[in-house]
Amino acid sequence: MKDLAEAAGVGVATVDRVLNERPNVSEAAIERVLGAAERIGYPTGKLEAIRLDATRPIIRFGFVLHKPSQEFYRNFARALEAAVEERADIRGRCDVRFATSQAPSDFASELTQIAKTADVLATSAINHPTLTDTIRTLQDHAKPVFSLLNDAASGVQQSYIGLDNVKVGRIAGWMIATQIREPGKVAVFIGGNRWHGHILRETGLRSYLRDHASQLELLDAIVNLETRQVTYEATLDLLDRHSDLRGIYVAGGGMEGAIEALRESRPAGKVALIVNELTNESRDALSKRYVSLVIATPLDQLCRELVDLMIKAAQGGMSENSGQHYLLPQLFVPESL
Structure with missing residues (x-):
């Protein structure tokens, strides 16, 4: 590698970056190293592949997620990396x-x-004026920003990509009303009042029950901060105070707490529990019928379509109008497993 670096007139570190296809090396430096390798007979069969690779444009993707402690977001991160790598x-x-x-x-x-x-x-990201201003500033500096799962800065960002959250809430209402025929109460957990997607899911749930299940009363939404412990304690309290609690919908994170509380307090299927995203824990609860329905985001599809949209924005320029890109949810019931 020292010989190759000397022949190319570059440092050994540059040779290493070229031969191992690392970032932060110019096309001119790549050509100098590859040309020198051919002249001195440097023993590598990768020269043509590296040269062809160098003709492909570099695009740098930045993703900011939350809740790394939750399995869903760890899966999300891996799916994003895979979608970028496969292009x-x-x-x-x-x-x-x-x-x-x-x-x-x-x-x-x-x-x-x-x-x-x-x-x-x-x-x-959540919905907040601080985030809207940040995203607007980035967009003004030609940095396209896409919102994932939650429409963080509607009308400002490049596009939203995720589920139609009103429809998700109505699906949850349909499942509860289908499973539970007797009159009673239904509870809904949201992560917080800054989660636009959760509020839309609550709206969809309420509208479905009003239209098709008037015998079920939807209680005021409970903020669980998307945490297991808060959801667990609040679910136990609900079950204690409402003997006629028929259904629970966890519109965001924290479903593990509701699952644990129902395991301790009610027979499987006695209360219809609807959650989002298929994880090891929700899959197990679904198989044991403590969960009636999992409404899941098709992560692989979302990430592939997102990366495609991001490439177009990076190469072709940003759209002047903020858009919405909806995916069909995946529905899992006990018999799906």
Whole structure:
């Protein structure tokens, strides 16, 4: 490698980056190293592949998610990396980060930092004026930003991609009303009042029950901060205070707490529990019928379509109008497993 570096007139570190196809090396440096390798007979069969690879444009993707402790978001991060890696038409560089909390300032800080090296961004951020201003600033500086799962800055961001959350809520209502025929009460958990997607799911649930299941009364939404413990304690309290509780819909995170509380307090299927996203825990609860329905985001499809949209925005310029890109949810019942 020292001989090759001397022949090419570059440092050994540059030779290493070229031969191992690492980022941050210019096309001119690549050509110098490859040309020198051919002249001195450097023993590698990768020269043509490296040269062809060098013709593909580099696009740097930045993703900011939250809740790294939750299996769903870890799966999401892996699916994003895989979707970038499988693109043969570009040299994709993928940087996935997690906000340290759900505070708007933490999301804004991560987005601002990652934008220093990324060409195009996507985030699962909450709705807040601080985030809207941050995303607007990034867009004004030609950094397209896409919202994932939650429509974080509608009308400002490049596009939203995820489920139609009103429809998701109506599906949850349909399942509860189908399973439970007697009059009674239904509870809904939302992560917080800054989650636009959760509020839309609550709206969809309420509208379905009003239209088709007037015998079921929807209680006021409970904020669970998407945490297991808060959901667990609140579910036990609901079951204690409402002997006629017929259904629970966890519109965001924290479903593990509701599952645990029902396991301890009620026979399987006595209360219809609807949750989002298929994980090891929700799959197990579904198989044992403590969960009636899992409404899941098709992660692989979302990530492939997102990466395609991000490439178009990075290469073809940003759209002047913010859009919405809806995917069909995946529905899992006990008999699906």
